Amino acid sequence: MDLLQELVKIVKDSGIGELTVRVGDWRVTIRKHSLVPPPTGAGAAGKVEERSPAPTVAEEKTSRTVPVKSGWVGIVKRSLDGKGLVRVGDTVRKGQTICWVDSLGITNEVRAPENGRIVEILVEDGQPVEYGQVVMSLEVETSESQ
Amino acid sequence: MFRKILVANRGEIAVRVIRACQELGIRTVAVYSEADRDAAHTHLADEAICIGPPPAKDSYLNVANIIAAAIVTGSEAIHPGYGFLSEDSRFAEICQHYRIKFIGPKPETIRAMGDKVQARQLAVKAGVPVIPGRDHIQSEREATAAAAELGYPVLIKAAAGGGGRGIRIVHSETELIRNLSLARSESEAAFGNGALYLEKYLEEPRHIEIQILADEHGNILALGERECSVQNVRHQKLIEEAPAPGLTPQARERIARSAMRLCAAVGYTSAGTCEFLVSRDGHFYFIEMNTRIQVEHPVTEMVTGIDLIKEQIRLAAGERLSIRQVEMRGHSLECRLTAEDPDRNFAPDSGTITRLRLPAGPGVRVDTHIYEGYWVPPFYDPLLAKIITHGRDRNEAIARMRRALREFVIEGVKTTLPLHQRLLEHTRFVKGDLSTAFLPRFLAEEYQG
Numbered sequence: 351m352d353l354l355q356e357l358v359k360i361v362k363d364s365g366i367g368e369l370t371v372r373v374g375d376w377r378v379t380i381r382k383h384s385l386v387p388p389p390t391g392a393g394a395a396g397k398v399e400e401r402s403p404a405p406t407v408a409e410e411k412t413s414r415t416v417p418v419k420s421g422w423v424g425i426v427k428r429s430l431d432g433k434g435l436v437r438v439g440d441t442v443r444k445g446q447t448i449c450w451v452d453s454l455g456i457t458n459e460v461r462a463p464e465n466g467r468i469v470e471i472l473v474e475d476g477q478p479v480e481y482g483q484v485v486m487s488l489e490v491e492t493s494e495s496q
Numbered sequence: 497m498f499r500k501i502l503v504a505n506r507g508e509i510a511v512r513v514i515r516a517c518q519e520l521g522i523r524t525v526a527v528y529s530e531a532d533r534d535a536a537h538t539h540l541a542d543e544a545i546c547i548g549p550p551p552a553k554d555s556y557l558n559v560a561n562i563i564a565a566a567i568v569t570g571s572e573a574i575h576p577g578y579g580f581l582s583e584d585s586r587f588a589e590i591c592q593h594y595r596i597k598f599i600g601p602k603p604e605t606i607r608a609m610g611d612k613v614q615a616r617q618l619a620v621k622a623g624v625p626v627i628p629g630r631d632h633i634q635s636e637r638e639a640t641a642a643a644a645e646l647g648y649p650v651l652i653k654a655a656a657g658g659g660g661r662g663i664r665i666v667h668s669e670t671e672l673i674r675n676l677s678l679a680r681s682e683s684e685a686a687f688g689n690g691a692l693y694l695e696k697y698l699e700e701p702r703h704i705e706i707q708i709l710a711d712e713h714g715n716i717l718a719l720g721e722r723e724c725s726v727q728n729v730r731h732q733k734l735i736e737e738a739p740a741p742g743l744t745p746q747a748r749e750r751i752a753r754s755a756m757r758l759c760a761a762v763g764y765t766s767a768g769t770c771e772f773l774v775s776r777d778g779h780f781y782f783i784e785m786n787t788r789i790q791v792e793h794p795v796t797e798m799v800t801g802i803d804l805i806k807e808q809i810r811l812a813a814g815e816r817l818s819i820r821q822v823e824m825r826g827h828s829l830e831c832r833l834t835a836e837d838p839d840r841n842f843a844p845d846s847g848t849i850t851r852l853r854l855p856a857g858p859g860v861r862v863d864t865h866i867y868e869g870y871w872v873p874p875f876y877d878p879l880l881a882k883i884i885t886h887g888r889d890r891n892e893a894i895a896r897m898r899r900a901l902r903e904f905v906i907e908g909v910k911t912t913l914p915l916h917q918r919l920l921e922h923t924r925f926v927k928g929d930l931s932t933a934f935l936p937r938f939l940a941e942e943y944q945g
Contacts, residue, residue: 422545422560422561422563423545423547423560423564423565423568424568425559425568441538453560453561453564454560454563454567454594456560462747474702478568478569480545480546480547480565481530481545481546481547481548481549481555481561482546482549483546
């Protein structure tokens, strides 16, 4: 927690808008909230941004990366009969099937262990996987207000 | 010949099989549990696949993951080593179903020889002597008549039993009568069946086994015997040797012929071992067959100069047995070094090996998977290393073993090394005066006397 407070202070005192620190599976993102909503979408593309000088609220948004592992040795199926394909950025719910592992003709479901957002897909369709192999990474957010 | 073999085992035997494959120019796939990520076999193989969490039932016995690993890696055959799935006829059948060659005998042979009663019947049919016994003993009259015929001492066993439960040794008719009803009620309580089995009790027998190689074209070869009498009460072998000291050439020949006859009768293929008990008066009796490669196979390799694992792989590939005659040379001993504490009734130990120095020099071979810094996991067989020596004769093999055991340095886990060092100095051992009673008596003298 001391480290977290330290990081919040760094963000507050500096000109930066967002800071992400990643240690192993843990990732913390600290973002300044300004009164002016940040530019989004195509409209913001190519524009030189002007930073709002004074943040009014500081909120810590912590998130951790949860690895999703295969419980079988087999072949990965990213979708089943053209359905169920998930992509990076997709939000998934706990228990949702996010891919399949075909092992000896049995199609095993790999489910999201928690609610979260897919940040990384580490396997291709048709790729062999071993037991315990990480197939996807899920960003699970927890937020605390200061 | 196979291009790729999956080794469905761990420890020293996985390393041994991988080495044989490498010499044959066959690519290897290791399978490992999460506890064996840094194991020697995992690193030595060309490919490695994690098949499950540490407990053996979820990894090295996880048939689905092992078969799937063979399929995804394109392995044409599976070598099961010893233990784990090596004598599982269902596993051999599943391999067959997926068109993966199981390196071992046919599933039906594994099943037949794995059933002790059936194996005994097959031996009798093949004219191989078995320990005399009488089954379906119901009354006292039947029991006394049977025991008189077998000759005292006899063992009273529950017909439905197993695992040594409910076995009693009786030395006279009075003792038999006294123990009979008790044995019957015990058997009734334990197995729901009071039927008893009487068997001749062999006092201080020797455990002698015959190594067999058989191809898929009907050729069978016996590669001599191994003396494996130095066992503890749980039938764990500590020291094995080849040839068996003091066995006459005639006796050796007779036992080997019996083993070959049995293998021919069951249509045996691959490497296998027929185990016999040899009584003090020189009679031998078949007890069981191990339908796989055995831990102690190196002593046979040392005296015959034949690589049994490579032969086993060649036979599985359908090749004909190329060896016609076996020439025995010198004498070989093997000490099984385990992570067990003989001071605590062979309680297994686990931990990190902090210091290790392996013996070497003329006539010394060490088959092992351990290294300095290796963590001995508590989940599996405690075998750490097999120290094998070869000499022109038994005395030289013993001298080399004593030297090898002195050179061996291992720290971090409790091992049987000091026990082996003492055993190799024991007068009876040096004389070759061995029986299955040797080790229990030695331990009793050491720990109670």
